[in-house]
Amino acid sequence: MxxxxxxxxxxxxxxxxxxxxxxxxxxxxxxxxxxxxxxxxxxxxxxxxxxxxxxxxxxxxxxxxxxxxxxxxxxxxxxxxxxxxxxxxxxxxxxxxxxxxxxxxxxxxxxxxxxxxxxxxxxxxxxxxxxxxxxxxxxxxxxxxxxxxxxxxxxxxxxxxxxxxxxxxxxxxxxxxxxxxxxxxxxxxxxxxxxxxxxxxxxxxxxPEADSTIRTRLNYLRGQGADVIEDVRCELLRLCHEAGLKDVQVSGREKSPYSIWEKMQRRNVAFEQLSDIMAFRVVVDTRESCYAALGAVHAAYPMIAGRFKDYISTPKANGYQSLHTGVTLRSPRNQKIEVQIRTRPMHDVAENGVAAHWAYKEGTGVQEGGYGGLRRPRWVQDLLEILEASSAPDEFLENTKLELYQDQVFCFTPKGQLISLPRGATPVDFAYAVHSQIGDTCVGAKINGRLMPLRHELENGDQVEIMTARGGAPSPSWERFVVTGKARARIRRYVTQQQRQAALDSGRVALAKAFRQEGVDGAEKVIETTLKALKQSSLSDLYVAVGSNALTARDVVHAAYPELRRVQRVPRMLAGLPGVLGTAGPRLHAGGGNALGRKPSARAVPLVGLGSGVAVHYAACCHPLPGDRIVGVVATGKGVTIHTRNCQTLESFAATPERFLDVDWDYDAMARTGDGGAVRVGRISVVAENDASVLAGITNAISRCDAPMVNLKIVNRQLEYMEIIVDVEVRDLRHLSSVIAGLRAVSGITQADRARS
The missing domain is CATH 1.10.3210.10 (Hypothetical protein af1432)
Known part of the structure; x- marks a missing residue:
């Protein structure tokens, strides 16, 4: 052979x-x-x-x-x-x-x-x-x-x-x-x-055993089929000459032991069941001659369906060009073979790759970036983006392996740009291959003009249109079906950032509360003095450690004020502050109860800055909670409505600043009673996959956080996703943050944030 x-x-x-x-x-x-x-x-x-x-x-x-x-x-x-x-x-x-x-x-x-x-x-x-x-x-x-x-x-x-x-x-x-x-x-x-x-x-x-077995079988077949291989080689050469092709070289070869074993594993078949361990290569002089030789081969032998690939008109990412086809010989025993057809320059590239392109002569740009005048390959740029997106070395290595192992499919953007992807790629992989930002904001996809699920596997020649939405974000569930390392790295990066931000917010709130309860200064400059003792590299890392329970808020307070370790402090009263009043519990619904039909708690609402006997209501537009910075708005005959200071509704009162009251939560009173008074309603906005199982995950996550759900409404439902508003009863802002963190960990939830309207 x-x-x-x-x-x-x-x-x-x-x-x-x-x-x-x-x-x-x-x-x-x-x-x-x-x-x-x-x-x-x-x-x-x-x-x-x-x-x-x-x-x-x-x-x-x-x-x-x-x-x-x-x-x-x-x-x-x-x-x-x-x-x-x-x-x-x-x-x-x-x-x-x-x-x-x-x-x-x-x-x-x-x-x-x-x-x-x-x-x-x-x-x-x-x-x-x-x-x-x-x-x-x-x-x-x-x-x-x-x-x-x-x-x-x-x-x-x-x-x-x-x-x-x-x-x-x-x-x-x-x-x-x-x-x-x-x-x-x-x-x-x-x-x-x-x-x-x-x-x-x-x-x-x-x-070693599999390698030895396959090599033994190949040696046996090589001895049995030597004449057949030479006969087929001569037959292919004759067909090319009859088609008018002159300068033609034909060689026969067998697949390598590893590629045979890989195919046996992939198809779950025995060696004897493989029908294409023989392959023949036809090398001609021009691109046009490649297609002429292909026509001659197909005219002489029946083509095997699904085995034809044109890598000349659509080269692989590494520059490989060739025509591949599978045909069935009429004798002996209907043997199936693979035929590759290419030109000599294509053959040089196929064998030697980048080395075949290398420039040796002066003036060819060898010094420009070390690529010999060649552009940096796209896959190298993809690896750099994976390197940037991966937070841990192990993760980078895993995502890189995904990126390197590829049997490609070729798809097109609506403008005709060719995108090469690994076999089994989905619209999410396609979106990230086009641009990382498109992948991050992807919410749906049209394939050949039809709306298809994001987990749909792409095929050669598909035209893919990615639908994006402002504020869209990667879903953790995408990681289960994407196949490119770039997509997986970006998804994991987003999830990690979201989890870190949730822990950071929770830790900041917990520390503010702990310092207030002790009656000591909790400014960031004070907290920064504890970093070395607590072995934290930055203030944000400290907040994350507290929010993720790696440290307790009390640890930080004691690190800042060591004398508090030895003194059992009694909750102090703020001298000279107005009385603590309030008559309203959670937001009232029609019928005088809350959304569960329960009467509001009879406990007083711990606020400071109000006079005696003032009726208090909590705004339904922003749902203020202990831990929020708040302001009171006076309404004649209705008392005072409490808003968060960043509530957009406050803009409508800008012309009457005299109606604003400077109020705040009485954290000392909360500490004294052991809780924050009556429960309050917190509103959460959720973007999730359009799947019934996600709703079960939402209710389970909220239940685990000890936050009774009082209302759930699907405000927008699309083919791939849905937007949900959830009202839950919580004690304070920290409690709400823990509920949001629990929701973000639910499979199928893309986004979970506090609702602001």
Missing amino acids: VSSPAPDQESEGKGDISCEKLVARFLTYGSQDDEGLIRRAFDVAFKAHAEQSRDNGDPYITHPLAVAMILARFRLDAQSICTALLHDTIEDTGVSHDDLKRQFGATVADLVDGVTKLTRLELQSDRTKQAENFRKLVLAMSKDIRVLLVKLADRLHNMRTLHFVERTDRRQRIARETLDIYAPLAERIGMDRVKTELQNLSFAQLE
Whole structure:
């Protein structure tokens, strides 16, 4: 069987620790002006690693020499070759960054420094360290893609010699990391040969029995079907010649052991049930000839439905272009085969990816961002956005793996922009791929003109129109069906921010109440003095710690006023303040009771700033609660109505400022009685998925917070979401904040905030 060669797997440099072969290889495409630079780099590396050896006993210099040879086979520039030779010097020897900068220039020194930070990426420590190192890789390759090319060559040679590592667990950790991270990265930059070899080498370490079994079966079929493969190759060549195509090359190959095993796992079938382990590649001279060859193949053999893919008119994100089709041979035994058709430049890109595009000549922009005149790939930008959105290293690593593993579908915006997404992507993934802000405010989607659920899986060719709404926000439930790492990172970031804000608000209210109860100053300047003692980095972190119950409000008070730890304080009376009056409990409904039909509490409402016998009402527009800053508005014959100071209704009284009264809650009276008097109504606005189960979640969450629900109204219902107003009986603002925090944790709720109207 004829097959395209994998990257040379000979141990480059073994038995020969001079750089003559490397220089000779480089001079086949590079300039003689760079020969001296490469020889100097080799000399520095040779001296630096003189006392070191590899696991197999070879001098250590054989490793950087082999890495450099791999890059030379991909025809990379002299700076990349020097980086490969020097990539371990900063980490493992006494050579410094300044030494390299002085001898080889800033570019080589920075490249070596970038790779140095990444060479200990094996899973030899905890997962967090691995994730942190991978963050460095993303940042480094976003500035210069050659960092990734050197790292892939480094990992490829390490995998080729992995069998010399004695510890089985270490071999498997390295193989797992290679399969999870480096093979997908190689695929993303189009280096298919490197990806395939990394996958097969990793597979042999992780699943040795399966690898051995598949290779045995392949050897058997190779012996049984050698004549068939050659016959099919000759038949395809004849068909192309009859179609008028002259300069044609046809080669046959078999799928790699790892890809066969992956397909067996994905389809849950045995090896014998696979029908397309043979593939044939047709290489022609022009783009038009590709379609002519495709027509000849389809005219001769029945096409397998669903197996045709046109990656020429719609290339993959890594630049891959080819026509793929599956056909059934009439003999022998109706064998199914895959046929790939492409031009020679397309074939070069398919095999070597970014390396095929690399510019070596002067004036091609190699110095501009390290991309050889190429634009930074979109997926690299996506990884940077994931890095920005992920709050924890582990989360970044998980979301990155989602982003790297992709079998793509291609969809279009209404304006015709092409968006490539992984198989199984949804409109939410599409929205985030277009722009992060569109994803954050997405509330619905039209696919090919029809309104469809946000969890609908997109297919090739779909036109997707995203519907957004002002004030819309990601739903935590989206995380269950999105498949891109970018979408998941943004959703988690929003949820984390919401939870932090809820805890921050709750903590601020709790601290204000605690300081007032003790009768001491609770200004932020006072609270800031406690940060060091309580091991908090900022004031906001302290509020969050109190709101999430990591600290108690009393801990903070005692840290600010240590003398209070030793004195049992008696709640004090505020001297000279007017009497505490009030006649109204919760907001009254028709019939004289509250919304549950109960009579209001007979307890007095603890307010200060009012005269004796004044009737008090609480405004239904803002539902003021203890903890709010409030103001009283006098109405002739009706008493005083209490509003929050930020209530929009107050604007209507701007022309009569004499009606305003300066009032406040009597927190001392509340402390004295042990509660805040009668319960009050708090109003919450909720945006949730249009699902009956969400309503059950709302009622359960409110019940757990000991806040009886007095009213629930759906004010707006759409296909994907609904807006709900909920009235609950609470004691104060802190109690309401805990209810809101509980609602935000409910699956299916997108937004939960205090209603202001």
